Amino acid sequence: MTRLLRSETLPLDDESDLMIARGRVRECAVELDFGTLDMTRLVTVASELGRNTVIHGGGGSMLLEALAAEQRHGVRLTFEDKGAGIADLDLAMSDGFTTKGGMGLGLSGSRRLVDEFEIFTRVGEGTRVTVTRWK
Amino acid sequence: MGEFLLVTVQVDMHDRLATVLKDDLANRISASGARGVLIDISALDVVDSFIARMFGTIAQVARVMDAETALVGMQPSVAITLVDMGVTMAGVRTALNVEKGMALLRALVREERADDEAAPE
Numbered sequence: 001m002t003r004l005l006r007s008e009t010l011p012l013d014d015e016s017d018l019m020i021a022r023g024r025v026r027e028c029a030v031e032l033d034f035g036t037l038d039m040t041r042l043v044t045v046a047s048e049l050g051r052n053t054v055i056h057g058g059g060g061s062m063l064l065e066a067l068a069a070e071q072r073h074g075v076r077l078t079f080e081d082k083g084a085g086i087a088d089l090d091l092a093m094s095d096g097f098t099t100k101g102g103m104g105l106g107l108s109g110s111r112r113l114v115d116e117f118e119i120f121t122r123v124g125e126g127t128r129v130t131v132t133r134w135k
Numbered sequence: 136m137g138e139f140l141l142v143t144v145q146v147d148m149h150d151r152l153a154t155v156l157k158d159d160l161a162n163r164i165s166a167s168g169a170r171g172v173l174i175d176i177s178a179l180d181v182v183d184s185f186i187a188r189m190f191g192t193i194a195q196v197a198r199v200m201d202a203e204t205a206l207v208g209m210q211p212s213v214a215i216t217l218v219d220m221g222v223t224m225a226g227v228r229t230a231l232n233v234e235k236g237m238a239l240l241r242a243l244v245r246e247e248r249a250d251d252e253a254a255p256e
Binding site for chain 1: 147149150151180181182183184185210211212213215216219220221222
């Protein structure tokens with residue numbers, strides 16, 4: 001049974017929103033007693049996916065959820081935008097794919113840093129990425 | 136510090152700041168004629184792929200301007216996270232701390248001078 005301890009929705013419309021969102025993820029990880037490495041992973045994922053929302057999605061939001069299961073805690077992040085969506089998801093998920101001059105590791109790299117990764121996208125409607133990290 | 140520029144990143148880097156740092160450094164290398172740039176990131180607890188790429192670009196720009204770059208002080212959790220993500224930091228020289236980074240830069244610059252002197256005109 002997974003219980004929701006609390007949740008919070010943060011806007012992701014520009015770079016300063018991204019910095020605030022990163023800070024909230026960091027605080028949440030500390031509150032749930034995540035170690036330094038897990039905290040670093042989570043904040044890095046928030047940075048990668050949040051930047052996608054701001055730059056590729058044209059802005060959106062991040063839902064931050066603190067979870068509790070039997071013996072463990074988790075942080076779930078959901079990034080949502082109403083942008084152009086991703087036409088070729090397989091390509092976008094592959095290493096090195098970039099449209100905006102990045103490293104092309106935002107999506108594929110983020111997936112390697114979390115325990116659960118889910119992406120839903122529709123061309124012309126937007127993208128939603130949900131990730132969970134347990135400790 | 137002589138012919139080296141030392142940059143200590145003290146704050147959480149946001150994208151615009153990283154871009155400004157790149158431009159600033161290029162100007163400073165040009166104005167000072169520095170042969171090396173040491174970037175201390177020991178205060179950074181998060182380096183994502185965008186910032187990592189910016190460090191790579193800084194090293195490339197510096198190289199074209201005849202300066203070597205050493206990135207020093209990366210926190211263990213940052214290093215592990217970058218490698219997990221698949222960010223290799225290829226092309227960026229790193230050292231454990233400022234002291235070792237300085238030694239690395241000195242060695243690189245010395246090596247280049249020796250090459251210059253050995254090369255026939």
